Amino acid sequence: MERxxxxxxxxxxxxxxxxxxxxxxxxxVKRSSTLKSIGDDAAVLKNQNxxxxxxxxxxxxxxxxxxxxxxxxxxxxxxxxxxxxxxxAMNAIPSQVTVSLAISNRYxxxxxxxxxxxxxLACKMYNVDLVGGDTTSVNKGMVIxxxxxxxxxxxxxxxxxxARVGDIICVTGxxxxxxxxxxxxxxxxxxxxxxxxxxxxxxxxxxxxxxxLKPEARMDSVxxxxxxxxxxxxxxxxxxxxxxxxxxxxxxxxxxAYVEEAKISIHPQAEEQAIAFGINPITCALNGGExxxxxxxVSPDDLEKVKYMPDVFLIGEIVPSGDGITLHTTSGNVHPLxxxxxxxxxxxxxxx
Amino acid sequence: MERxxxxxxxxxxxxxxxxxxxxxxxxxVKRSSTLKSIGDDAAVLKNQNxxxxxxxxxxxxxxxxxxxxxxxxxxxxxxxxxxxxxxxAMNAIPSQVTVSLAISNRYxxxxxxxxxxxxxLACKMYNVDLVGGDTTSVNKGMVIxxxxxxxxxxxxxxxxxxARVGDIICVTGxxxxxxxxxxxxxxxxxxxxxxxxxxxxxxxxxxxxxxxLKPEARMDSVxxxxxxxxxxxxxxxxxxxxxxxxxxxxxxxxxxAYVEEAKISIHPQAEEQAIAFGINPITCALNGGExxxxxxxVSPDDLEKVKYMPDVFLIGEIVPSGDGITLHTTSGNVHPLxxxxxxxxxxxxxxx
Numbered sequence: 001m002e003r004x005x006x007x008x009x010x011x012x013x014x015x016x017x018x019x020x021x022x023x024x025x026x027x028x029v030k031r032s033s034t035l036k037s038i039g040d041d042a043a044v045l046k047n048q049n050x051x052x053x054x055x056x057x058x059x060x061x062x063x064x065x066x067x068x069x070x071x072x073x074x075x076x077x078x079x080x081x082x083x084x085x086x087x088x089a090m091n092a093i094p095s096q097v098t099v100s101l102a103i104s105n106r107y108x109x110x111x112x113x114x115x116x117x118x119x120x121l122a123c124k125m126y127n128v129d130l131v132g133g134d135t136t137s138v139n140k141g142m143v144i145x146x147x148x149x150x151x152x153x154x155x156x157x158x159x160x161x162x163a164r165v166g167d168i169i170c171v172t173g174x175x176x177x178x179x180x181x182x183x184x185x186x187x188x189x190x191x192x193x194x195x196x197x198x199x200x201x202x203x204x205x206x207x208x209x210x211x212x213l214k215p216e217a218r219m220d221s222v223x224x225x226x227x228x229x230x231x232x233x234x235x236x237x238x239x240x241x242x243x244x245x246x247x248x249x250x251x252x253x254x255x256x257a258y259v260e261e262a263k264i265s266i267h268p269q270a271e272e273q274a275i276a277f278g279i280n281p282i283t284c285a286l287n288g289g290e291x292x293x294x295x296x297x298v299s300p301d302d303l304e305k306v307k308y309m310p311d312v313f314l315i316g317e318i319v320p321s322g323d324g325i326t327l328h329t330t331s332g333n334v335h336p337l338x339x340x341x342x343x344x345x346x347x348x349x350x351x352x
Numbered sequence: 353m354e355r356x357x358x359x360x361x362x363x364x365x366x367x368x369x370x371x372x373x374x375x376x377x378x379x380x381v382k383r384s385s386t387l388k389s390i391g392d393d394a395a396v397l398k399n400q401n402x403x404x405x406x407x408x409x410x411x412x413x414x415x416x417x418x419x420x421x422x423x424x425x426x427x428x429x430x431x432x433x434x435x436x437x438x439x440x441a442m443n444a445i446p447s448q449v450t451v452s453l454a455i456s457n458r459y460x461x462x463x464x465x466x467x468x469x470x471x472x473l474a475c476k477m478y479n480v481d482l483v484g485g486d487t488t489s490v491n492k493g494m495v496i497x498x499x500x501x502x503x504x505x506x507x508x509x510x511x512x513x514x515a516r517v518g519d520i521i522c523v524t525g526x527x528x529x530x531x532x533x534x535x536x537x538x539x540x541x542x543x544x545x546x547x548x549x550x551x552x553x554x555x556x557x558x559x560x561x562x563x564x565l566k567p568e569a570r571m572d573s574v575x576x577x578x579x580x581x582x583x584x585x586x587x588x589x590x591x592x593x594x595x596x597x598x599x600x601x602x603x604x605x606x607x608x609a610y611v612e613e614a615k616i617s618i619h620p621q622a623e624e625q626a627i628a629f630g631i632n633p634i635t636c637a638l639n640g641g642e643x644x645x646x647x648x649x650v651s652p653d654d655l656e657k658v659k660y661m662p663d664v665f666l667i668g669e670i671v672p673s674g675d676g677i678t679l680h681t682t683s684g685n686v687h688p689l690x691x692x693x694x695x696x697x698x699x700x701x702x703x704x
Contacts, residue, residue, distance in 0.1 A: 035403060035506070035509075036509075036511065039512075039604070040442065040511050040512050040513075040604075041407060041438040041439075041441035041442050041512070041587075041588060041589060042405045042406055042407035042438050042439055042441070042442045042444070042500075042502070043405065043406045043407070044403050044404075044405055044442065044509050045403060045404040045405070045406060046402070046403055046404075046506070047399035047401070047402060047403060047404055049399070050398070050399060051387060051396050051397060051398055051399060052396075052397040052398075052399055052404055052501075053394045053395065053396055053397070054394055054395045054397060054448070054450060054483060054484060054499070054501065055393060055394035055395070055450075055484060056450040056452050056484055056485060056486055056497070056499055057452070057486050058452040058453075058454055058486045058488050058495075058497060060454050060488055060489070060490045060495075062490075062491050063454075063488060063489055063490065063491075064488070086393040086394050087393075087394055089393035089394070090392065090393050090394045090396065092394070096406070098406060098407075098408040098499060100408050100409070100410040100497050101410075102410055102412050102415075102495055131406060132406060132407060132408055133408060134408055134409050134410045134497075136410050136412055136415060136416070137412070137415055138412045138414075138415065138493075138495065139414050139415075139492065139493065140491065140492060141490075141491065143410075143412075143454055143490065143495045143497075145408070145410060145452050145486075145495075145497035147406070147408055147450060147499040148394075149404075149406065150394070154387070154398070157387075157388075157396055159388065159392050160391075160392050160393070161392075235393075236393060237393060252391070252392075
């Protein structure tokens with residue numbers, strides 16, 4: 001579903017080169033490290049710091065997004081943010097992105113302008129330059145591939161593999177909201193399909209719907225940690241759910257973990273909606289994806305530094321690998337944690 | 353059409369994480385600048401030189417490739433090479449790549465292994481590390497997005513915009529072959545569809561078919577130029593045809609150009625097949641795409657250096673922009689050159 005289709009310019013009118021020029025005309029260079037942006041065979045970046053960090057992600061219509069309820073501007077914003085989140089998870093600061101786009105001819109130039117509005121907004125918010133890309137056609141749907149580049153001092157990089165027994169497990173922000181936002185949007189889509197005359201009522205659900213449609217990368221947390229001299233021992237961004245990410249850290253660090261259910265932050269809207277859907281809120285927090293918060297571990301020596309960090313929750317502790325990965329529930333039980341994650345190959349594909 | 357389908361493992365058996373692990377298990381790190389490859393939120397690259405060069409390209413089944421006649425191993429090889437070609441065109445040396453893949457469930461794990469065989473082979477041939485990527489599903493077909501990263505000293509970078517009046521226009525290798533290779537493959541596909549029992553006979557066409565299926569990036573030319581101390585004034589790789597690329601250089605350098613038809617190298621196989629297809633061979637050289645040779649300009653002061661460069665042809669001269677872009681034909685005529693290029697939005701899509 002495309003929006004605001006007052007004017008519809010066919011992409012053929014601009015041609016491939018014309019389209020790229022048109023969509024990137026407002027792309028200003030913000031970073032002094034961007035020596036050459038779009039317009040040559042490759043972008044040229046000055047190496048100001050010791051290491052460059054690179055991450056790439058692909059978003060596919062019908063798998064990762066449904067244009068029935070995702071405005072194109074939000075989609076563009078999100079496509080950038082999810083990649084910046086990966087750079088942040090390395091304890092690095094994102095500096096440049098490239099965007100490649102495969103689109104079917106059902107998208108007008110105006111629709112792509114909306115997409116790029118979101119892309120440009122995200123670049124502006126995070127002070128990142130769009131330095132390259134490719135635009136091509138595809139028989140059906142849309143595929144967006146983003147590569148993000150960041151910079152850090154070599155000693156500042158944080159891997160998934162550095163968690164040690166005794167480390168404190170920390171999470172930024174609240175979890176499960178993005179998943180419940182998606183459930184709400186899916187429900188409204190069904191209602192719309194059955195009764196198009198009914199207007200969606202999302203008044204009280206702004207937080208969870210917003211978390212799904214317009215996620216943010218926790219660059220603020222990375223910046224804060226640098227300011228207070230806190231370097232996590234391990235870090236990962238939560239794209240597939242807390243449980244799945246904790247498994248990655250434990251596997252790569254060769255440790256176990258225990259997590260206290262009561263310490264995990266769940267937004268009241270998320271809690272309420274989970275119950276309304278008949279799901280345990282903690283299940284959404286553990287296995288719902290797309291929150292893009294940071295999961296990290298810190299040495300107990302850094303307790304004072306992390307304790308006063310804004311919007312950070314201390315949810316558990318790293319234990320020997322033999323102790324496994326467990327959840328201590330509010331009712332006093334201990335459950336082995338399962339990594340469900342989001343497996344896009346198993347998932348039923350969204351219909352369109 | 354998938355090949356060697358003796359064993360067919362469904363991708364669901366491995367899951368998304370399992371699939372990435374499986375396909376990248378042979379990915380060894382060759383570059384000392386690759387501090388961290390696949391397996392974390394992002395790759396970490398050491399900045400050994402002064403600048404980093406980044407380029408990205410997307411290949412879409414049915415638009416950029418037809419699996420009816422493109423073996424998956426060749427496709428993987430080509431997907432890497434076309435991106436390395438962009439890095440070379442900046443006068444930089446490629447060092448790392450990321451590969452993102454969207455695939456429909458009609459591809460088996462074995463088919464993807466073949467694709468990665470080609471990807472790994474290209475990485476090996478060009479001494480480049482595969483440092484990241486994403487694997488996801490798509491409803492139909494295949495989309496491959498590659499980002500290539502290279503390194504250079506800041507002063508060595510060559511842009512499209514540096515051509516000056518009086519500069520000599522040079523091209524590596526022969527042109528038009530990849531386009532004619534494609535025509536041969538398309539013809540054989542039609543014959544196969546009409547009479548599947550007829551075996552294709554490509555015996556005498558190894559050069560042009562090879563140029564289409566297994567192109568190479570001219571890293572050898574970039575290395576040679578560095579060795580003899582030759583820095584072009586402008587450079588671009590020929591992906592859309594000589595005419596189109598020359599237009600890019602002239603537009604960005606604000607100059608004109610004249611090209612001598614007789615100086616353009618056309619392989620005998622290409623010449624013969626062009627005539628058989630009823631096309632002027634020079635048209636194939638000017639407007640056929642995918643040769644991935646380098647088009648560059650050098651100062652007349654560097655004539656001696658470029659004259660003895662292996663596999664380089666001096667095809668013309670940069671002139672004032674008012675003189676336009678012209679072709680001096682073998683018959684003594686002067687024609688204004690037209691930039692047709694390959695416009696994938698205008699092209700009839702390959703049927704599958």
